[in-house]
Amino acid sequence: METETFIRPNNKSKKKQRSPLLTFLFLFTLILLFFYFKNFISPSLLPLSKKSIPIIPRPQQCNPTNRLQGKFMWYAPHSGFSNQLAEFKNAILMAEILNRTLIVPPVLDHHAVALGSCPKFRVLEPNELRYLVWNHSIQLLRDCRYVSMADIVDLSPLASYSTVRFIDFRAFVSSWCGVNLDVTCSKDQNIPSPLSESLRQCGSLLSGYYGSFSGCLSALKEDCRTTVWTYKKDDEDGALDSFQPDDQLRKKKKKSFIRRRKDVYKALGPGSAAESATVLAFGSLFTAPYKGSESHIDIHEAPNDPIVQTLIKKIEFLPFVPEIINAGKKFALQIIKGPFLCAQLRLLDGQFKNHHKATFLGLKQKIESLRQTGQKQIHVFVMTDLPMANWTGSYLGNLAKDSDAFKLFVIREEDDLVQETAKEVMAAGHGLKLGSVSQNSAGISKHHHPQSLTDVLLYIEEVVCSCASLGFVGTAGSTIAESIELMRKHDICSG
Numbered sequence: 001m002e003t004e005t006f007i008r009p010n011n012k013s014k015k016k017q018r019s020p021l022l023t024f025l026f027l028f029t030l031i032l033l034f035f036y037f038k039n040f041i042s043p044s045l046l047p048l049s050k051k052s053i054p055i056i057p058r059p060q061q062c063n064p065t066n067r068l069q070g071k072f073m074w075y076a077p078h079s080g081f082s083n084q085l086a087e088f089k090n091a092i093l094m095a096e097i098l099n100r101t102l103i104v105p106p107v108l109d110h111h112a113v114a115l116g117s118c119p120k121f122r123v124l125e126p127n128e129l130r131y132l133v134w135n136h137s138i139q140l141l142r143d144c145r146y147v148s149m150a151d152i153v154d155l156s157p158l159a160s161y162s163t164v165r166f167i168d169f170r171a172f173v174s175s176w177c178g179v180n181l182d183v184t185c186s187k188d189q190n191i192p193s194p195l196s197e198s199l200r201q202c203g204s205l206l207s208g209y210y211g212s213f214s215g216c217l218s219a220l221k222e223d224c225r226t227t228v229w230t231y232k233k234d235d236e237d238g239a240l241d242s243f244q245p246d247d248q249l250r251k252k253k254k255k256s257f258i259r260r261r262k263d264v265y266k267a268l269g270p271g272s273a274a275e276s277a278t279v280l281a282f283g284s285l286f287t288a289p290y291k292g293s294e295s296h297i298d299i300h301e302a303p304n305d306p307i308v309q310t311l312i313k314k315i316e317f318l319p320f321v322p323e324i325i326n327a328g329k330k331f332a333l334q335i336i337k338g339p340f341l342c343a344q345l346r347l348l349d350g351q352f353k354n355h356h357k358a359t360f361l362g363l364k365q366k367i368e369s370l371r372q373t374g375q376k377q378i379h380v381f382v383m384t385d386l387p388m389a390n391w392t393g394s395y396l397g398n399l400a401k402d403s404d405a406f407k408l409f410v411i412r413e414e415d416d417l418v419q420e421t422a423k424e425v426m427a428a429g430h431g432l433k434l435g436s437v438s439q440n441s442a443g444i445s446k447h448h449h450p451q452s453l454t455d456v457l458l459y460i461e462e463v464v465c466s467c468a469s470l471g472f473v474g475t476a477g478s479t480i481a482e483s484i485e486l487m488r489k490h491d492i493c494s495g
Contacts, residue, residue, distance in 0.1 A: 059205050061176055062216035068175055068278055073100040075282040076133040078113040081458060082479030083286055088149055089315045090285040090297055092164060096311050097231055097265055100280060101165040103172045104434060107147045112136050115284050118224035118295040121245055121257055126223050126283025130207035137169060138199055144185040147454040148431025154321045157314060163307060166434040177202035208281060218277035223284065224296040225257045229264045231299045237263040243293040317490045320459050321430055327421040328463020329493060336409050340379035341366065342468035344484060346475040347386045360395040363473045370470060381409045381468060383461040413457050422456050467493035
């Protein structure tokens with residue numbers, strides 16, 4: 001492309017020629033900026049409003065000759081493991097209702113991706129959330145730390161349930177994006193440029209950055225600010241939800257959100273615009289009770305659909321894989337050896353860090369009741385985020401000092417039991433055994449670097465707590481405590 005330099009006449013002085021060197025530096029700077037923005041600025045950092053969606057040719061993934069066989073469902077998990085597990089259960093339910101193969105995500109780092117607050121109507125847009133999840137998932141692959149949810153949660157109870165289908169995220173990405181993911185796990189952290197660009201473009205597409213493509217991708221915009229998903233409640237479909245933003249919130253947000261109840265099958269099932277899409281992409285699938293309603297999904301029963309009703313009961317409790325269950329039982333039986341109390345004390349994270357006294361109160365009351373039974377030495381398994389070095393001066397410190405009356409047990413990440421269990425989980429590779437996809441077809445090998453061992457400490461601790469025969473004291477409001485209570489209800493330690 002030719003460029004011309006125009007010289008503005010100056011009546012007060014002679015014409016000045018622009019320096020060739022300055023012109024060269026100016027053009028060189030523009031080229032560098034163009035290269036930088038093209039290769040290093042993530043689309044997730046750019047505005048994602050309707051006005052900013054770029055117009056691109058129909059992606060190759062959407063061409064009939066390249067399109068995957070089957071229909072898939074993806075979503076964007078977030079927050080801590082317990083929240084991710086709750087979303088996974090909801091995703092299984094949605095995939096069953098919509099007759100789609102669920103793309104099983106990795107376990108994300110604790111709070112690596114945050115949604116925001118549904119009650120305050122302050123959440124990320126679905127396409128932003130999906131892209132953050134995509135980026136973090138690829139980063140886990142790059143760091144050789146990728147662990148599938150199916151590597152941790154045992155899906156075999158659903159194996160006989162033929163209508164539920166799964167595919168590992170890595171296997172899906174390998175096929176959908178046409179890339180070999182094996183080369184992404186590397187000690188030098190350098191992904192070949194063409195592969196990096198392919199993953200960036202594929203992630204932008206799947207996240208909905210370019211919008212939806214008829215018959216190919218339906219990137220949903222619904223979230224907890226606008227939608228409460230229901231199923232086969234005809235009298236509620238399209239109705240206003242009971243929870244709406246108040247006037248103060250409307251003024252603060254300067255935008256009026258209206259929450260409606262939508263039947264997911266009618267909106268996204270047969271006959272809908274989304275039904276023909278190869279991939280249906282949700283945002284968050286987390287929900288929780290709030291002010292007499294649900295924040296996003298209100299499907300607790302399906303009396304008019306026996307298959308879905310049975311599935312709802314099946315997914316209420318999904319156990320950990322055998323490698324983790326066995327490790328927790330081993331610690332309880334061979335290390336603690338005898339009846340014990342479990343104390344799950346969340347003290348440092350989020351809302352819990354300012355409620356130490358209330359958290360310890362329940363433990364004090366439980367221990368006092370046990371002492372009244374005449375037990376000489378009470379064994380207590382402690383599951384806490386408070387480092388042992390900081391126990392001094394706390395109730396835990398007092399218990400540790402009184403070794404005649406109490407014997408405290410903890411598990412540490414560096415313990416042999418934890419390290420060996422991590423190796424067993426990685427070796428089992430349950431995630432890549434999902435469906436009919438093999439590691440070879442997914443372009444993934446079993447070569448793991450030392451840093452790839454997953455952190456299984458939390459899961460082993462939960463199993464140990466489920467085996468506590470003297471009782472369990474959990475932190476009020478903690479999803480971890482709720483998970484342990486559910487495990488105790490299903491008596492996983494009896495087998």
